[in-house]
Amino acid sequence: MKTSRLEAFSDGVLAIIITIMVLELRVPQGPTLHDLLGAATGLLTYLLSFVYVGIYWNNHHHMFQLVARVTGGILWSNLGLLFCLSLLPFTTAWMDEQAFATTPVVTYGVNLLLCAIAYFILQTTIEHNQGRDGALATALGRDLKAKTSPWIYLLGILGALLVPWLGIAIYTIVALMWLVPDRRVERYIAAHNVADD
Amino acid sequence: MKTSRLEAFSDGVLAIIITIMVLELRVPQGPTLHDLLGAATGLLTYLLSFVYVGIYWNNHHHMFQLVARVTGGILWSNLGLLFCLSLLPFTTAWMDEQAFATTPVVTYGVNLLLCAIAYFILQTTIEHNQGRDGALATALGRDLKAKTSPWIYLLGILGALLVPWLGIAIYTIVALMWLVPDRRVERYIAAHNVADD
Amino acid sequence: MKTSRLEAFSDGVLAIIITIMVLELRVPQGPTLHDLLGAATGLLTYLLSFVYVGIYWNNHHHMFQLVARVTGGILWSNLGLLFCLSLLPFTTAWMDEQAFATTPVVTYGVNLLLCAIAYFILQTTIEHNQGRDGALATALGRDLKAKTSPWIYLLGILGALLVPWLGIAIYTIVALMWLVPDRRVERYIAAHNVADD
Amino acid sequence: MKTSRLEAFSDGVLAIIITIMVLELRVPQGPTLHDLLGAATGLLTYLLSFVYVGIYWNNHHHMFQLVARVTGGILWSNLGLLFCLSLLPFTTAWMDEQAFATTPVVTYGVNLLLCAIAYFILQTTIEHNQGRDGALATALGRDLKAKTSPWIYLLGILGALLVPWLGIAIYTIVALMWLVPDRRVERYIAAHNVADD
Numbered sequence: 052m053k054t055s056r057l058e059a060f061s062d063g064v065l066a067i068i069i070t071i072m073v074l075e076l077r078v079p080q081g082p083t084l085h086d087l088l089g090a091a092t093g094l095l096t097y098l099l100s101f102v103y104v105g106i107y108w109n110n111h112h113h114m115f116q117l118v119a120r121v122t123g124g125i126l127w128s129n130l131g132l133l134f135c136l137s138l139l140p141f142t143t144a145w146m147d148e149q150a151f152a153t154t155p156v157v158t159y160g161v162n163l164l165l166c167a168i169a170y171f172i173l174q175t176t177i178e179h180n181q182g183r184d185g186a187l188a189t190a191l192g193r194d195l196k197a198k199t200s201p202w203i204y205l206l207g208i209l210g211a212l213l214v215p216w217l218g219i220a221i222y223t224i225v226a227l228m229w230l231v232p233d234r235r236v237e238r239y240i241a242a243h244n245v246a247d248d
Numbered sequence: 249m250k251t252s253r254l255e256a257f258s259d260g261v262l263a264i265i266i267t268i269m270v271l272e273l274r275v276p277q278g279p280t281l282h283d284l285l286g287a288a289t290g291l292l293t294y295l296l297s298f299v300y301v302g303i304y305w306n307n308h309h310h311m312f313q314l315v316a317r318v319t320g321g322i323l324w325s326n327l328g329l330l331f332c333l334s335l336l337p338f339t340t341a342w343m344d345e346q347a348f349a350t351t352p353v354v355t356y357g358v359n360l361l362l363c364a365i366a367y368f369i370l371q372t373t374i375e376h377n378q379g380r381d382g383a384l385a386t387a388l389g390r391d392l393k394a395k396t397s398p399w400i401y402l403l404g405i406l407g408a409l410l411v412p413w414l415g416i417a418i419y420t421i422v423a424l425m426w427l428v429p430d431r432r433v434e435r436y437i438a439a440h441n442v443a444d445d
Numbered sequence: 446m447k448t449s450r451l452e453a454f455s456d457g458v459l460a461i462i463i464t465i466m467v468l469e470l471r472v473p474q475g476p477t478l479h480d481l482l483g484a485a486t487g488l489l490t491y492l493l494s495f496v497y498v499g500i501y502w503n504n505h506h507h508m509f510q511l512v513a514r515v516t517g518g519i520l521w522s523n524l525g526l527l528f529c530l531s532l533l534p535f536t537t538a539w540m541d542e543q544a545f546a547t548t549p550v551v552t553y554g555v556n557l558l559l560c561a562i563a564y565f566i567l568q569t570t571i572e573h574n575q576g577r578d579g580a581l582a583t584a585l586g587r588d589l590k591a592k593t594s595p596w597i598y599l600l601g602i603l604g605a606l607l608v609p610w611l612g613i614a615i616y617t618i619v620a621l622m623w624l625v626p627d628r629r630v631e632r633y634i635a636a637h638n639v640a641d642d
Numbered sequence: 643m644k645t646s647r648l649e650a651f652s653d654g655v656l657a658i659i660i661t662i663m664v665l666e667l668r669v670p671q672g673p674t675l676h677d678l679l680g681a682a683t684g685l686l687t688y689l690l691s692f693v694y695v696g697i698y699w700n701n702h703h704h705m706f707q708l709v710a711r712v713t714g715g716i717l718w719s720n721l722g723l724l725f726c727l728s729l730l731p732f733t734t735a736w737m738d739e740q741a742f743a744t745t746p747v748v749t750y751g752v753n754l755l756l757c758a759i760a761y762f763i764l765q766t767t768i769e770h771n772q773g774r775d776g777a778l779a780t781a782l783g784r785d786l787k788a789k790t791s792p793w794i795y796l797l798g799i800l801g802a803l804l805v806p807w808l809g810i811a812i813y814t815i816v817a818l819m820w821l822v823p824d825r826r827v828e829r830y831i832a833a834h835n836v837a838d839d
Contacts, residue, residue: 056703059256059650063657066260071665073334074268078341082349087342098331105327112253127821130696134689137664144669145678152673230324256453263457270531271465275538279546284539295528302524309450427521453650460654467728468662472735476743481736492725499721506647624718 057121057129061111064133068140069104072097075144093147099223100143106229107136107166116240117186118177128176132169138162156215160208163222167201190239200225251312254326258308261330265337266301269294272341290344296420297340303426304333304363313437314383315374325373329366335359353412357405360419364398387436397422451515451523455505458527462534463498466491469538487541493617494537500623501530501560510634511580512571522570526563532556550609554602557616561595584633594619648712648720652702655724659731660695663688666735684738690814691734697820698727698757707831708777709768719767723760729753747806751799754813758792781830791816 076093079086111132118125142162146155174197178188191197203225211218273290276283308329315322339359343352371394375385388394400422408415470487473480505526512519536556540549568591572582585591597619605612667684670677702723709716733753737746765788769779782788794816802809 056649056653058253060653060657060699062253062257063260063654064661066257067264067658067661069330070261070264070268070334071661073338074271074665075669076338078272078338078345082346082351084351087351087355094335101327101331101334105324108257109323126700127696130692133660134692137661137692138685141664141667141669148669149673154673154675154678158678255450259450259454260457263454264461266527267458267461267465267531270535271468273535275469275535275542279543279548281548284548284552291532298524298528298531302521305454306520452647456647456651457654460651461658463724464655464658464662464728467732468665470732472666472732472739476740476745478745481745481749488729495721495725495728499718502651503717 054115054118054121057126058112058115061129061133062108064137065104065108065111068137069101069108072100072140072143075140075147077148092151096143096147099219099226100139102226102230103163103166104136104139106226107132107170110170110229114174114177114187117190122176122180124176125173125180128169128173132166132173135162135166135169139166151215151219153212153215156211156218157208160204160211160218160222163225164201164204164208167197167204171197171201186239186243190235192235196228200228203228251315251318254318254323255309255312258326258330259305261334262301262305262308265334266298266305269297269337269340272337272344274345289348293340293344296416296423297336299423299427300360300363301333301336303423304329304367307367307426311371311374311384314387319373319377321373322370322377325366325370329363329370332359332363332366336363348412348416350408350412353408353415354405357401357408357415357419360422361398361401361405364394364401368394368398383436383440387432389432393425397425400425448509448512448515451520452506452509455523455527456502458531459498459502459505462531463495463502466494466534466537469534469541471542486545490537490541493613493620494533496620496624497557497560498530498533500620501526501564504564504623508568508571508581511584516570516574518570519567519574522563522567526560526567529556529560529563533560545609545613547605547609550605550612551602554598554605554612554616557619558595558598558602561591561598565591565595580633580637584629586629590622594622597622645706645709645712648717649703649706652720652724653699655728656695656699656702659728660692660699663691663731663734666731666738668739683742687734687738690810690817691730693817693821694754694757695727695730697817698723698761701761701820705765705768705778708781713767713771715767716764716771719760719764723757723764726753726757726760730757742806742810744802744806747802747809748799751795751802751809751813754816755792755795755799758788758795762788762792777830777834781826783826787819791819794819 076097077090079090139162142155142159146159149155174187174191178185181187203221207218207221207225210221273294274287276287336359339352339356343356346352371384371388375382378384400418404415404418404422407418470491471484473484533556536549536553540553543549568581568585572579575581597615601612601615601619604615667688668681670681730753733746733750737750740746765778765782769776772778794812798809798812798816801812
C-alpha cells in the first residue's frame with residue numbers, strides 16, 4: 052500500500068476529531084453574556100485539544116514524507132495513534148464538564164501521554180523498517196523534543212494531582228513547545244532531494 | 249509541504265463543519281406543521297452559516313491556487329481560520345436556541361468577525377511570503393471587499409445591540425456581497441498561465 | 446477551479462450526511478428484542494435515506510465526469526444541492542420520531558423534491574455552460590427518469606396526505622427506479638473517448 | 643468510474659464511522675476515578691469496533707488494488723457494506739448502554755455477521771466481473787479466513803445466548819485473527835507487477 056492512502060484516511064480521521072469536539076461543547080442555556088462566560092473554559096479546553104490535534108496532523112505529515120511504503124506494522128501503529136487521538140474529545144468533554152476536577156485533568160494528561168507513546172511507537176516502527184541509517188532516523192537526529200515530551204506530560208500529571216490548573220499549565224507549555232516550527236524533515240528533504248509525492 | 253495536503257485537510261474540516269450544523273438543529277417535538285415552523289428560524293440560521301462556510305471554502309481554494317508551498321506560518325494561520333470557522337456551529341446553535349436574543353446575535357457577529365480577521369491574517373501571511381509583487385497580492389489588487397467586510401460586521405454587531413434582527417440583516421448582506429462571483433484570481437491565472445495542480 | 450476540488454468536497458459532505466444519520470437513530474432504552482423492534486422503523490427510514498444519498502452520490506459523479514471546469518454558477522448550484530441533501534438527516538429523524546405522522550412524511554417528500562429540483566438546476570447550469578450540443582446534454586438525451594421523478598415525488602406527497610405509508614411506498618419506488626444502473630454517461634464516455642481524470 | 647473515486651468515498655465514510663463512535667461514549671457524570679471506571683466497558687467496546695472498522699478499511703483497500711473499474715454491481719454492493727458497517731456505532735452503543743445484556747450482544751454479533759456477508763457479496767461481485775482466473779480470485783486463493791469467519795460469528799452469537807461475555811470473547815478472537823497481516827494481495831502484486839494507482 053502506498054502512503055497516500057494511509058495519509059488520506061488519517062487526514063479524514065484527524066479532520067473529524069478536530070471538528071466534532073465542538074459538538075461536545077454545551078451550548079449555553081441562557082441568553083446572557085454570563086451564560087456565555089460559563090462556556091468559556093469549554094472553549095479554552097477545545098482550543099487546547101484543537102492545537103494538539105493540529106500538531107499531530109502537522110508532525111504526522113512531515114514524518115510520512117519520508118516513508119515510501121506502508122507495512123502491516125506501520126498501518127496498525129498508525130491506527131493505534133488515531134485511536135488514542137480519538138479519545139481526546141471524550142477526555143476533553145469530561146475535564147470541561149467536571150470543572151477541572153483532579154481526576155479528569157489527570158486523565159486528560161494520561162490521554163496526551165498515550166498519544167505521545169503511540170506516536171513514538173509509530174515512529175520507531177518506521178525507523179525499524181528503514182534500517183539504522185534510514186531517512187527518518189537521520190532526519191530526526193537526537194529528537195530531543197519528542198524524547199522530553201512524555202516526561203513533561205508525566206510532570207503535568209503529577210502537577211495536576213496537586214493543583215489541577217498546574218497540570219493544565221504544563222500541558223499548555225508542551226503544546227507551545229511544539230508550535231515552534233520544526234525544520235528537520237524539511238532540511239533533510241532539501242538536502243537529500245526526496246521527491247514530494 | 250505541498251498545498252494539496254493542506255487543502256485536502258481544510259476541505260475535510262470545512263465539509264464536516266458545514267454538515268454537522270444540521271445535527272444541532274432540534275428535531276421538532278410534535279408532528280404538526282406548527283411544530284415544523286417552530287424549527288424554521290433554526291433552518292434559516294443554518295442556511296446562513298452554510299452559505300458563510302461555502303463562501304470561505306470557495307475563497308480558500310481560489311487563494312491557494314496561487315500558493316506554491318506551505319510554511320509553518322501559513323499552516324498555523326490556516327488552522328487558526330479553521331478554528332474560528334469551527335465555532336460557527338456553536339454560535340449558530342446558541343443564537344437559534346435563544347430565539348435571537350441580543351447577546352447570542354452579537355456573539356455570532358463576533359464569530360463572523362473573527363473568521364474574517366483569521367482569513368485576513370492567513371492572506372497577509374501568504375502575501376508576506378511571496379513578497380510585494382507576489383502572485384496573490386497582484387491578483388487581489390486593492391481587495392475592497394475583504395477590507396470593507398470587517399467594518400460591516402462591526403456595523404452588524406452594533407446594529408444587533410439595538411435590534412437583533414438588524415444585526416442578522418446586516419450579516420446576510422455581507423454574505424450576499426460575497427456570493428457575487430469574484431474573478432480576480434481566475435483572471436490572474438488566465439493572464440499569467442499559472443499551472444493548475 | 447478544476448472539478449476534482451469540487452468533487453472531493455462534495456464527496457466529503459455526502460460521506461458525512463450518509464453517516465451521521467446513524468447518530469440520529471435512538472439507541473433502544475431497554476435490553477430486549479422488543480426494544481430493538483421499536484427502533485426497526487428508524488432503521489428502515491435510515492436505509493431509505495442512505496440509498497437516496499447513495500443514488501445522488503452515484504449520479505453526481507457520473508455527471509461531473511462530463512464537466513471540464515467549474516464556474517461560479519456550477520459551484521453555487523452544487524452547494525444548493527448539498528444543502529438540500531444535508532436536510533435529509535433532519536427530516537428523516539422527524540419522520541421516524543413522530544411515528545410516520547402525516548406532516549413529517551409530507552415534509553420528507555418535500556425534502557426529496559427539493560433535492561431533485563436542486564439537482565435539476567445543477568444539471569441545467571452545466572448544460573447551459575456547455576452549450577446546446579454539449580457533452581452532458583448529448584449524453585443524457587431525453588432524460589426521462591429525471592423528468593418524471595419530481596412528478597412521482599409530488600404524487601408521493603399527495604399520497605402521504607391520504608395515508609402516510611402510501612407516501613413512503615411511492616418514495617421507495619422512486620429510489621428503486623434509480624437503483625437500476627444508468628449507462629448513458631458511461632456509453633457517451635466509451636463512444637466519445639472522454640479522458641477520465 | 644475509476645476505483646479512486648469509490649475508494650475515496652469509502653475512506654470518508656469509514657473515517658467517520660470509526661470516529662463518531664466516540665461521540666456515543668457517555669462522558670462520566672461525576673469527577674472520580676470510579677465514574678471513569680463506569681465508562682471503561684464503553685471504552686473497550688469502542689476499541690473492539692474501532693479495530694473491526696480498521697480491519698475492514700485495511701482489507702477493502704487491499705482488495706481494490708486488484709480492481710480496475712467499478713461497475714454498478716460493485717458500487718451498490720460496496721454501499722451495502724458501508725451501510726452494515728455504519729450500523730456498528732448503533733449496536734456498539736446499545737450493547738454498552740445495556741451493560742452487555744444478552745440481546746444487545748447477540749445483535750452486535752449479527753451486525754458483525756452482516757458486515758462479513760456484505761463483504762463476501764462485494765468480493766464475489768468483483769470476482770464474478772473479473773472471471774474465473776481474475777486477479778482477485780487468484781490472489782485470494784482458498785481464502786480460508788474469510789470463509790471461516792462467518793461461522794465463528796455464528797458460534798459467537800450462540801455463545802452470547804448462553805453467556806454474553808462468551809460472545810464478546812469470540813468476537814474478539816475473530817478480530818485478533820484478522821489482525822495477523824495477510825500478504826496474499828501484496829504477494830500477488832509483487833508477482834504480477836500490478837501497477838499501483
